[in-house]
Amino acid sequence: MIHCESLRFSYPGDRFSLRIDTLDVESGSAVALIGPSGCGKTTLLNLVAGIRVPEDGEVRVGETNLCTLTEAKRQDFRLRHIGLVPQNFELLDYLTVSENILVPFRISGDGKLPEGAKSRAADLLERAGIAEHADKFPDQISQGERQRVAMCRGLISSPEVILADEPTGNLDPENQDTIVSLLLEEATRIGSTVVMITHEPALERRFDRVVNVLELRKGSGE
Amino acid sequence: MNWRGILHLGSRYLARNRPKTVLLIAAFTLVWLLPAAIALIVSEVEEKLRSRAAGTSLVLGHAGSALELTFNALYFTKPAIATFPKSDADEIAASGLADVIPIYSRYTAGDYRIVGTTIDYFFFREFVYRPGRAPVRPGECVIGSAVAEKNGISVGDAVISSPETLFDLAGVYPLKMTVAGIIEPTGTPDDNAIFTDLKTTWIIEGLGHGHDEAEDVPEDQKLSEEEDGVIRLNASVMEYNEITPENIDSFHFHGDEGSFPITAAIVAPHGAKEQAILKGRFANSDLRQLITPAEEMDELFATVFTVQQVVLWLLIGVGIGTLAIGAMVFVLSHRLRKDEFRHLRHLGASPGTLRGLIAFEAAFVVGSSIALAGTGLAIIAAIAPMVVEKVVG
Numbered sequence: 001m002i003h004c005e006s007l008r009f010s011y012p013g014d015r016f017s018l019r020i021d022t023l024d025v026e027s028g029s030a031v032a033l034i035g036p037s038g039c040g041k042t043t044l045l046n047l048v049a050g051i052r053v054p055e056d057g058e059v060r061v062g063e064t065n066l067c068t069l070t071e072a073k074r075q076d077f078r079l080r081h082i083g084l085v086p087q088n089f090e091l092l093d094y095l096t097v098s099e100n101i102l103v104p105f106r107i108s109g110d111g112k113l114p115e116g117a118k119s120r121a122a123d124l125l126e127r128a129g130i131a132e133h134a135d136k137f138p139d140q141i142s143q144g145e146r147q148r149v150a151m152c153r154g155l156i157s158s159p160e161v162i163l164a165d166e167p168t169g170n171l172d173p174e175n176q177d178t179i180v181s182l183l184l185e186e187a188t189r190i191g192s193t194v195v196m197i198t199h200e201p202a203l204e205r206r207f208d209r210v211v212n213v214l215e216l217r218k219g220s221g222e
Numbered sequence: 223m224n225w226r227g228i229l230h231l232g233s234r235y236l237a238r239n240r241p242k243t244v245l246l247i248a249a250f251t252l253v254w255l256l257p258a259a260i261a262l263i264v265s266e267v268e269e270k271l272r273s274r275a276a277g278t279s280l281v282l283g284h285a286g287s288a289l290e291l292t293f294n295a296l297y298f299t300k301p302a303i304a305t306f307p308k309s310d311a312d313e314i315a316a317s318g319l320a321d322v323i324p325i326y327s328r329y330t331a332g333d334y335r336i337v338g339t340t341i342d343y344f345f346f347r348e349f350v351y352r353p354g355r356a357p358v359r360p361g362e363c364v365i366g367s368a369v370a371e372k373n374g375i376s377v378g379d380a381v382i383s384s385p386e387t388l389f390d391l392a393g394v395y396p397l398k399m400t401v402a403g404i405i406e407p408t409g410t411p412d413d414n415a416i417f418t419d420l421k422t423t424w425i426i427e428g429l430g431h432g433h434d435e436a437e438d439v440p441e442d443q444k445l446s447e448e449e450d451g452v453i454r455l456n457a458s459v460m461e462y463n464e465i466t467p468e469n470i471d472s473f474h475f476h477g478d479e480g481s482f483p484i485t486a487a488i489v490a491p492h493g494a495k496e497q498a499i500l501k502g503r504f505a506n507s508d509l510r511q512l513i514t515p516a517e518e519m520d521e522l523f524a525t526v527f528t529v530q531q532v533v534l535w536l537l538i539g540v541g542i543g544t545l546a547i548g549a550m551v552f553v554l555s556h557r558l559r560k561d562e563f564r565h566l567r568h569l570g571a572s573p574g575t576l577r578g579l580i581a582f583e584a585a586f587v588v589g590s591s592i593a594l595a596g597t598g599l600a601i602i603a604a605i606a607p608m609v610v611e612k613v614v615g
Contacts, residue, residue, distance in 0.1 A: 051568050072572055079570025090565040092231070094238030103231075107571035111227025137238070 001027035001161065001193045002048055007057035009047060018043050020057075020216050025209075027160075030184055030194040032204050035213035041197045042165055044213055048195065049082055049163050050074035061161055079108045083159035083192070085183070087166045089150040091138040098125065098134040101152045117156070124152040128182050144175035151179055155186050162187055164196040168203065180206055224575045232582035242555075243587065246548055250591030253541040255598045257534050262599065264530050266606040268523055271297070274410055275515035279497065280320070280489040282311060282504070288513045289522060295486035296515055297411045298327045298335040308420070309480030310510060311487035319496040321346075323488040326423045331381045331399075334369050336416045338423025338484075346488065347412060353377050354403025360421045360473060361465025364403040366413040368611075377401055380464075381416055383426045397426045398464035414611070421475075424482050425465070430475035552584055 002025035010017035018040040025031050033041045046052040047059055050066040053074075059066045061081060066074055078084070083104075091100045101121045105113050125131045128148040133141050138149070147167055154162055164183060168176035180196075180203050187194045196207070204210045236243045274296050283291035284304035293299045308324050315322040323346055326338035337343075344356050349364070354377040357363055365375060375381065383397045399418055407413055424430050465473060475482070489512065491497035504512035556563070563576050 049568070075567070075570045075572055078568075084568060086565065086568075090561070092235075092562060094235045095231075099234065103566075104569055106227040106230050107224065107566060107569060107575055108227075109224065111224045111230060 001025055001029075001062060002195065003058070003060040004044075004048065005058045005060075007044075007047060007054045007059065009043060009052065009054045016040070016043075018047075018217065020044065023211070023216060025193055025195060027193055028188075028191055029208045030187060030196070030206075032207040032210045033195060033197045033213055034199070034204065034210055035215075039214045040217065041213050044216075045163050045165055045195065045197060048161075049084060050078050076108075079104060080157075081160045083154035083157065083162040085151050085154035085162065085164035085167045085196075087169050089138070089146040091146055091149055091153075093138050096135050096137055097130065097141065097149050098122070100138065100149055101125070101156050103153060104157050120158075121152070121156060124155060124186070127186070128152055129178070144171050144178070147171060147175070147179055148182065151182055155183075155190070155192075158190045159192055162192050162194045162196075164194070166197045166199065168198060168200060173202070176200060176203060224572070224578070228575060228578040228582050232579055232586065235579075236583060236586060242551070246551060246587045247590045247594065249544050250548060250588060251594040251598065253544050254592055254595035257537045257541070258595065258599050259602050260530065260533060260537070262603055263606055263610070264526060266610045268519075268526070270410075270607075270610050272516070272519050272523075275519040278488055278515050279491055280500065280512050281515055282314065282322070282487040282489050282510060282512050283485070285507065285509055285511050288511060288518050291486055291511065291513060292515045292518045294327055295325050295488060298337055298415050299411075303485055305483030305485055306510065307481050308484045311484060311489075312480060314487070314489060314500065318492075319500055320489045320491040323490075324420060324484040325486045325488065326420055326484045328485060329423060329426050330384050331416055332373075332384060334366075334381075334414060334416050336363075336383055336418060336423060336426070338418055338420040340420060343417070343488070346490070347408070347410075349408075349412070350406040351403035352406045354401070357402045357418055357422075359465070359470060360419060360425065361397070361399055361470070362402040363399040363416050363418040363422070364405055365401055365416050366405050367407040368413040369416060370401075370404045375401055375404075377403060396463055397422070409607075409611075411611075420482075420484070422465070424475065425473065427483075429477065429482055430473055548587070552580075556580060 002023070004020055004023040007018065007020040007023075016038075023044075033044065035041050043052065047054055048061070050059070050061075050069070051074075053067060057067070061077075064077060064081075066077065069077060092103065095103065098118075098121050101124065102113060102117055105111070105117055122131065122134065125134055128151065130141070130145050130148050133145060133149075138146055141149070147170070151164075151167060154164065162183065167183070168179050171179065183194065183196065184206060186192075194207075198204065275292065278296055281291055281295045283295065284306045286304055290303050294303050305326075305328075311322045311324045314320055321342065323340060323342045325343070327335055329336045341356060344364070349356070351364065354364065363381060365381065369375065369381075379401050380398045381401060383399070385396060399416070399422065405412060405417075421430060489500065491500055500512055501514075504510055563579075566576060567573075
């Protein structure tokens with residue numbers, strides 16, 4: 001499902017550079033990306049999401065080589081095929097919980113909600129255990145609940161790929177477990193491929209595969 | 223362009239940040255509305271004052287403020303101007319150079335000016351009575367349409383003059399006047415005035431009065447009875463405070479009518495030559511002035527426009543400042559929302575959608591403020607004539 005090859009990336013004016021020879025993630029599998037801070041986990045995730053473009057190499061999601069697409073097309077591709085779950089929730093504080101979940105539909109196409117979108121949002125909220133907060137604003141709910149909302153937003157369009165950037169980083173162990181369970185159960189249900197960054201060893205065993213980014217880089221001869 | 227999404231997200235942002243949105247809209251509304259409203263009201267006042275002034279050739283009055291004289295004679299708003307003998311106006315009429323209409327505009331009935339004049343005034347202003355007729359004897363009056371409407375007064379009802387001061391025992395007794403007619407609306411200060419003849423206003427002033435025949439009053443109300451038959455009465459004699467067909471014959475004036483006061487006289491010269499002669503005659507007079515109201519209005523509005531220009535420039539300065547602050551609020555707000563836009567971009571929002579979002583919010587604030595200012599201006603335009611009428615009569 002995800003295929004990265006001969007990736008080279010560096011930030012302008014920064015000594016950091018990322019080199020990865022190969023990374024393959026099979027369709028429907030769940031992969032945990034681990035590694036020390038600053039090793040390039042988030043950069044790799046952004047490359048896979050098409051948010052950043054490598055200087056060299058190839059990032060393929062399904063049949064699409066993201067490196068050959070324009071920024072607008074990458075954004076469109078992301079919108080249609082990838083669900084993003086950021087670490088800091090990134091909820092819009094002027095929208096209610098249920099409206100936040102539907103944002104990917106609002107910013108795509110003609111902004112019209114597809115049929116069944118609202119009931120799917122309600123269903124996700126129900127399964128995330130926050131249905132009673134549907135009409136509340138983000139500042140009226142707890143951190144753990146906000147992360148669940150962000151998770152629901154990443155899942156709302158039943159994406160083929162879910163990329164989660166340490167979604168449990170700010171949560172207590174109980175909430176961490178709940179979030180990962182929700183993510184993996186829903187991904188299994190809709191057949192999505194999951195790549196999630198985590199620092200929690202306890203969560204690693206819940207994934208099909210654990211990839212240490214530092215070792216990936218070493219493998220590339222860095 | 224994803225207008226539906228932009229509309230949804232933009233409107234939700236504005237609604238959630240209501241205080242900021244309302245404040246910005248209010249500030250921008252004032253920026254558009256204030257200069258326009260001032261210009262509109264000044265224009266309304268100017269039109270009203272100028273049209274009245276243009277219809278009146280000359281006004282005779284006591285030497286002093288020409289503007290106060292204009293306002294007393296034309297708009298009945300400056301009662302406390304110096305009076306002069308009616309004979310001065312009669313002299314002009316006798317010269318054959320002009321028609322002269324004396325005006326004694328000093329007393330009130332409640333909030334409304336009582337204007338003592340002659341029947342010529344009613345023809346000069348082309349009054350139409352609906353219903354009723356012009357006053358034909360002392361003690362009768364006709365009232366402006368606004369006076370009638372606001373107070374529910376009909377023909378046959380009475381209006382009572384107000385004493386000048388609460389304890390005015392010296393002479394200005396309340397006089398009950400019968401309404402003979404109601405003037406059809408004119409859109410001029412006449413709508414808010416009560417017109418009667420000069421004699422009635424002099425009776426209000428105490429220059430004329432009516433009472434029982436001196437021979438018939440009780441002895442204790444007599445001061446003395448001279449041998450030549452002249453009876454002097456004391457102040458306890460009851461004077462009539464209403465002129466009726468029964469007591470009208472008892473009303474009389476002590477003194478020469480020509481010496482009785484008026485506040486102004488409208489002078490309508492028979493031609494340009496006569497006007498020039500009259501103007502020349504009063505050009506160097508220390509006691510009287512013969513003014514051209516239209517010229518006084520020109521002078522007044524020259525001053526008003528100067529002030530208006532200054533005010534408008536100040537408002538434009540304040541407006542530019544307000545717009546700059548508004549723009550800064552937008553810029554700062556978008557800086558604060560940098561993360562939000564970055565994340566929307568990451569989620570897949572196109573640059574066009576993000577630009578549309580920013581443009582929508584700015585357009586909504588500016589558009590709403592223009593719409594509100596337009597509505598406000600329409601309301602002001604609708605009520606301006608009423609407000610102006612209230613202020614300048």
